[in-house]
Amino acid sequence: MQTTVRPSAGEGAIAVPQTQAGAPESLKARIRAVRWEAEGINTYELEPLPGERFPPFTAGAHINVRLTPGLTRSYSLANDPSQRDRYEIGVQLAPESRGGSRHIHENWRPGQVVEISAPRNNFPLEEGATRTILIAGGIGITPMLSMIARLEALGRRWELHYVSRRRAIAGYLDRLEEHLPANVLFDEEPGGLRLDLAAVVAAAPPEAHLYCCGPAGMIQAFEALAAGRPPGTVHVEYFSADVEVAIGGDYVLELRRSGKTVAVQDGETMLDALLSAGANIGFACSEGVCGTCQVGVLEGVPDHRDQFLTEEEKRANRTVMVCCSGSRTPKLVLDI
Ligand code: FES
Structure with a gap:
């Protein structure tokens, strides 16, 4: 799935994408196999080139995939x-699709070499939790697959609630059928059941860690239901953006560390302006969901448009996602 990630809703800490220490930022990978999973869903199995090794990854991690110049997308490791x-x-x-999934489905074939990033993890599994509850909507199942593998290896107690509109478009059912704790629902099938998210959250004991990945509406409903849970026990990962990117311009950026001043013009994003000015800013999703373009804010008030930061983090104004956010003040001072 195309992924975007965010830390536990209850945490105040700002999440920065975690890359394996010492791992190169960019890797070459060969497409070893393409496997059909369900209508419209393929698994792409990538392997290192001869003589090379992939950096290890942790459950919930994703990689960024460079598709064409200027088109990078993030996908969970499944x-x-x-x-x-x-x-x-x-x-x-x-x-x-604006190009990411369409490009992959139409162009990626076994044997080709593609460019990816080292794994990053903004949706890490709390491995010490005595109980883990996984909630997935549609292709949001993919990060849960690596989590389930890890939880099984650790011998931890877990359960999965996976909802898809129809069986025909639900991926990875064969893998899940091995696991009894999976509750799989098809809510648009005749006689199908809807996921009772409120009941799942209400039944979760305080020590349980809850993870939700799916469409924005599902995650927002989940976050609202889980708002009263103990801090740090609620984790979400968005995979489709519903953001209106700020392109109104008419403000300036002061880059405190490099001493530059950059004007953001009408019609361009903050990221556009920074890249044009030669700033070295990493980005992936370009739609406010992955957290890659996060930059510290020293002065001014951003117009936050992303889905990555929590509401608390947005109010704190200590950081901004430059790919989609703007400025509410004539000047923003950035820590770059
Ligand atoms: S590039 Fe993904 S949040 Fe900005």
Whole structure:
């Protein structure tokens, strides 16, 4: 799935994408196999080039995939983190795709070499939790697959609630059928059941860690239901953006460390302006969901448009996602 990630809703800490220490930022990978999973969903199995090794990853991690110049997308790693010889990503062809999933489905074939990032993890599994509750909607199942593998390896107690509109478009059912704690629902099938999110959250004991990945509406409902839970026990990962990118311009950026001043013009994003000025800013999703473009704010008030930061983090104004956010003040001073 195309992924975007955010830390536990109850945490005040700002999440910065975690890359394996010492791992190169950019890697070459060969497409070893393409596997059909369900209507519109393929798994792409990637392997290192001869003589090379992939950096290890942890459950819930994702990689950024460089598709064409200027087009990078993030996808969760869906395989068992103990597998050191491959990365697997599940890609759903989005009808409204702006190029990411369509490019992969139409162009990626076994044997080709593609460019990816080292794994990053903004949706890490709390491995010490005595109980883990996983809630997935649609292609949001993919990060849960690596989590399930890890939880099984650790012998931890877990349960999964996975909802898809129809069986035909639900990926990875074969893997899940091995696991009894999986509650799989098809809510648009005749006689199908809806996921009772409120009941799942209400039944979760205080010590349980809850993870939700799916469409924005599902995550927002989940976050609202879980708002009263103990801090740090609620974790979400968005995979489709519903953001209106700020392109109104008419403000300036002071780059405190480099001493530059950059004007953001009408029609461009903060990221556009920074890249044009030669700033070295990493970015992936370009839609406020992955957290890659996070920059510290020293003065001024951003117009936050992202889905990555919590509401508390947005109010604190200590950081901004430059790919989609703007400024409420004539000047923003950035810590770059
Ligand atoms: S590039 Fe993903 S949040 Fe900005």
